Amino acid sequence: MRIAMVSAPVDLPVTAGREVAAQVTALAAALAEAGHDVDVYTRRADAAAPKEAHETTGVTVHQVDAGPAQPIPEQELAAWMSDFGRALAEEWRSDPPEVVHAYTWTSGLAVSAAQRQLRESALVGGGASQAPVPVVLTLAGFGAELRRTPGGAPADATLSNRIRLEVALARSVDAVVAGSDDEVDEFTRMGVPRERITMVPAGIDVDRFAPGPALDAAEEPRVVALGDLTPVSGFETMIAALRGLPGVELVIFGATVDEQGGADELARLRKGAAQLGVAERVSFADPHLDRTDPGYRPALLRSADAVVCVPWHGPVSAGRVLEAMACGVPVVVTAVGAVSDVVVDGVSGVLVAPRRPDQLASAIRSLLADPVRRLGFGVAGADRARSRYEWSRVATSVERVYRRLLPVVEEEAVLEDELPGVERVGDGDERGRETGDLQRSEHAGSVRHQA
Template identity: 60%
Template sequence: MRIALVSSPAELLSAREREFAGDLRSLAAALAVQGHDVVVYTRRETPDRAEREQLPPGVLLQWLEAGPARPVREAEVAPLLGALGQALAEAWREDRPDVVHAYTWGAGLAAAAACRQLRESALIGGGPSEAPIPLVQTFGSFGAEQHRRPGRVSPGLAKRIRLEVALARTADVIVARSDDEVEELARMGTSRDRIRMIPAGVDLERFHPNGPAEARTASVRLLAVGELSPLSGLETVIAALRGLPDVELLVVGGPDDAEEVERLQKGAAHLGVGSRVQFLDAADYAETVPDARPRLLRSADAVVCVPWHGPGSAAGVLEAMACGVPVVVTPVGAATDVVVDGVTGLHVAPRRPDHLADAIRSLLGDPVRHLGYGVAGADRVRSRYGWARVAADTERVYARLLPVVLEPVEDEVLEEVAD
């Protein structure tokens, strides 16, 4: 099968969508391992890169000319999506894929425009008719969900919401990553028979229980994972430390999160727990340093992810579970599906530091349950969330969209039937 995966320009991506773009690369690699011909398409942002790059194992990355070959401001990106659609159509005239899978709404708009151009040019040209290229869509986030968030609404969000609704009705299939996404799509008017639920995956070769752990000095270590934002619930975790003496908290952030880190540090100091909260540089634990993040996760007694608004990603929760570390989460977003309460981890109410502290004390004070959650979590991830399983589920979605090709019947068989 010839598969085209389309990614939005990086300038258009939120932090959560950049994580989804990383998932796209993992999915591409897993599909290639299964024997498919996979090409990832996106807009060129630097002039000095080759038009095509070979990504291991067996995935081709193709940069397309769509606007200036440089990073642009977010406000400049949307007008470039038309040019990206044109570039995709030109590429697919030369090398037609069997199926197109777009990641994020911007990529979906460009891919849908390209598929439409190819259909229209075939009709105008009067050449041999071909079946339309099937379009599969995965949304990294939703404009409507962002609109419901507290705080200032970004300009252009209303237009984005309208475009997402149109895209959801245009795509042949929408792949949702969680039950929350399924409900969001239903609110957008998407027919449920066109939605397929396939969760995000995790790299089981990188994240597993049987590896070294980062050294530590504190007797008990908590690690908070998730997006660094006022909606992430980190204030709740920091406040819970008042009921968890001798426990240190590690939070991984990046340079883009400096303002939020400063706010949280001031809050921790005000609560008298500042000396027990440490913020780590995300660059030190990125995918380019393969063993660093698993070592950090294995060093934790528990991993906490307690956002109070969703839908959110469960990537960090999956990685922790894969490493055999018990998790404590709020039932928000994908974590609701990933963590089975009382079996592979604990669900706690959002924005209740007293409840969170009680749950963590109870978990850490029961070694049998602590071990059981870790083992059950690792087993659940291995059986359901490995990229090989996710790719196989995605492959089945693609296959159902392809036209049935009948093998030619031999004359001998026809004669046999006639007799």
């Protein structure tokens, strides 16, 4: 199958852009490993980047000229998506892909523009219009979520336009891939028919994130807290919980959503730690090391006795929590966003209520006092991460979405080959039920399932 993936990750905010880029790259590589030809198209944001690059066997990355060759704020990208779409149409006019997967709402605009260009050129040329290429959409965040987030984006005309465009795009494409149950609900609120929605979580690199050497040997118990450097990430809750955790060291690994906002949030957290008298036990991971050393983050996670992710408002990515689980570290989390999909309370981690430092301190204290329980959570978490969220498994689920959009003859042949071997490596008693659910969903035409 020839697959086109369209993304503009370098133009998104700092953290979101890197995460989207990493997800697209990993999924493309996994699809290529499965025998597909994958072309990744992204807006050129660096004049020095080559027009075309082969990053791995079966994957070609195309830098598309659309606007200035420099990073552009996300809210300004829409103006250049017609140019992006025109370049895509030129590329696909003589050699179209079999399926297109657009990541982010701006990429969806580019694909929509490309389809319009192809239709118009066929009409002007007087020839027969080629069959439209099936389009799959994944959104890296929702404008509606930004509007609902406390202290988030203001309700201005730009955000309102984005929300309207996202709704129109989601309703117009052939299929939508949601990364969590929360995203499924969001797409449903947007008016997307449930039969067009498939829930496929983002994957993780289980070779990079696996039990292994730690960053250092901490003398005192260490807790690593994960999240974005925003007020809703719950870092202040963890800092407050330190008062009930004497002798425990806290390392905050905060991802920067934007440089100024991240700096302001760091200053606020440092001030709060000083006011509570725990500043000497709070440190902050170096984001520069995380960007330059691939082994830094796994080693930091392995050094923790427990990893905490306690946001009190979404959207929340489960990626960092899954990385900790894959490293064999027990996790304590709030059931917010995609995190609630990946952590089984009492099996692979502990769920706590948001904004309750007393409950959080009690849960961590109980976990630190029981090494056998910590080990059990770590083993179960690593097994769950490897069996459910490895990229090859995610790619298989996404491939099923693509194949359902191809001609019926090919689709039926694939289903006949795949159905007898469908099996989900689950959590004990869940295994048989989930296998049956998945097989029933394939026969019934339902497209909502988890990888």
